[in-house]
Amino acid sequence: MAKLSKAPVFYTVVQVLHSPILKLDALIPELQDQLRKEGFPGYSASIQTGFEVKADPTGTTEPKISQKQTIAHVFASRDSTHSIVLREQSLSYQTVEFDSMSVFERALAKAIEVTSRILEPDSYTRIGMRLLDAVAHPSDDLTRYIRPEFLGLVGTLGDEWDADYTFNETLLIKEERRIKARVLSRSTQLSYPADLIHIAPPIPERFRGIEGVHAMIDSDAIFGGQNGFAREFDGAEILTHLKALKSDLSEVFRSIVTPEALEDWK
Numbered sequence: 001m002a003k004l005s006k007a008p009v010f011y012t013v014v015q016v017l018h019s020p021i022l023k024l025d026a027l028i029p030e031l032q033d034q035l036r037k038e039g040f041p042g043y044s045a046s047i048q049t050g051f052e053v054k055a056d057p058t059g060t061t062e063p064k065i066s067q068k069q070t071i072a073h074v075f076a077s078r079d080s081t082h083s084i085v086l087r088e089q090s091l092s093y094q095t096v097e098f099d100s101m102s103v104f105e106r107a108l109a110k111a112i113e114v115t116s117r118i119l120e121p122d123s124y125t126r127i128g129m130r131l132l133d134a135v136a137h138p139s140d141d142l143t144r145y146i147r148p149e150f151l152g153l154v155g156t157l158g159d160e161w162d163a164d165y166t167f168n169e170t171l172l173i174k175e176e177r178r179i180k181a182r183v184l185s186r187s188t189q190l191s192y193p194a195d196l197i198h199i200a201p202p203i204p205e206r207f208r209g210i211e212g213v214h215a216m217i218d219s220d221a222i223f224g225g226q227n228g229f230a231r232e233f234d235g236a237e238i239l240t241h242l243k244a245l246k247s248d249l250s251e252v253f254r255s256i257v258t259p260e261a262l263e264d265w266k
Contacts (some may be wrong), residue, residue: 003100003264008217010201010207011132011192014092014242017225018121018233022196022214024088027118028073031086034114036077042076051138072199080201085110091115094246096201098131101246105239113234129245130220133253134190135261140213142185143188145261150264151215161188176249178222181252185215193218217250221245 007245020037041260064112076083085092093108137144143155152166165186172179190210192200223241224231231237 004262008133008135008264008265009131010134010190010204011094011096011130011152011196011255012098012104013092013106013130013200015090015092015128016124016238017090017114017126018124020089020231021119021121023087024073024086024119025071029115031073031115031118032075034118035071038110038114039077040075040082041078042074044074044076044081044085046072046074048072048198068106069072073200074181078203081204082107083199083201084115085199086115086119096194096204101243105242107237108242110233110239116233116235121233124224124233124238125230126222126225127241127245128222128225129242129249130218131249131253132192133217133219134207134214135217135257136210136212136214140215142215143258145258145264146183146215147256147258148183150256153184154185172252176223176227177245177248179248179252180220181256182218183215183256184218185213187213189216199254217223217253217256219249221248 019204023029049067070087073086074083075086081094081097082093085094091112095104095113098104117234135142135145142151148155150168152163152168154159154163154166161186166186167185169184170181172181177261190203190207191197
């Protein structure tokens with residue numbers, strides 16, 4: 001896929017789930033010292049609260065539900081456009097300035113090299129890549145840039161109808177990979193999905209002006225993740241699978257947007 005000079009992507013993240021590192025908190029000072037030398041001098045910690053359900057395999061007692069807190073350690077670049085996020089069982093690299101896959105891949109490779117040298121994870125259990133694209137048209141007619149089948153009833157009813165929002169979701173399987181594509185259209189200010197609000201970098205300036213009718217393409221691709229799936233932690237192997245995930249996401253993206261959109265974004 002040829003690079004689009006005006007691509008609508010405003011957020012990109014890769015996450016690698018790996019074997020648990022229970023002493024992660026104790027290693028943060030060493031990690032920070034190394035990562036600041038690699039261009040990530042900023043640091044913050046985000047505490048997230050969720051719920052953990054433990055079921056009785058015999059079925060004789062009710063499942064136990066308890067609160068569980070997780071800490072996300074965020075190491076950010078000086079301008080906060082790129083960051084590395086570490087949790088006990090995952091490494092993420094995120095950016096709001098996706099230049100090209102080759103540039104992104106080199107940055108991720110460096111993040112994996114530095115962190116794995118200190119954390120020494122035994123294996124990886126899942127690789128995922130997620131992209132967010134913000135699509136708006138000057139005329140507010142989203143069908144110019146998004147194929148109608150992804151916009152619900154927009155364009156099929158009379159002009160007296162205005163859509164408050166539409167949502168379309170598709171789950172696809174290709175070989176050992178799963179791809180989920182979501183298209184959300186609404187008339188409001190562009191914002192991150194709820195699960196990213198606390199850890200994602202600020203939305204890039206050129207997208208902050210989107211306040212009217214727009215669509216957000218939220219797509220992610222995953223390799224692994226099944227129960228019992230685990231492979232030796234190998235940076236080169238992870239990057240190989242990442243290329244396949246990116247190729248899948250590019251193909252799905254092109255199936256959602258129109259030829260007019262691709263022409264305007266060249």
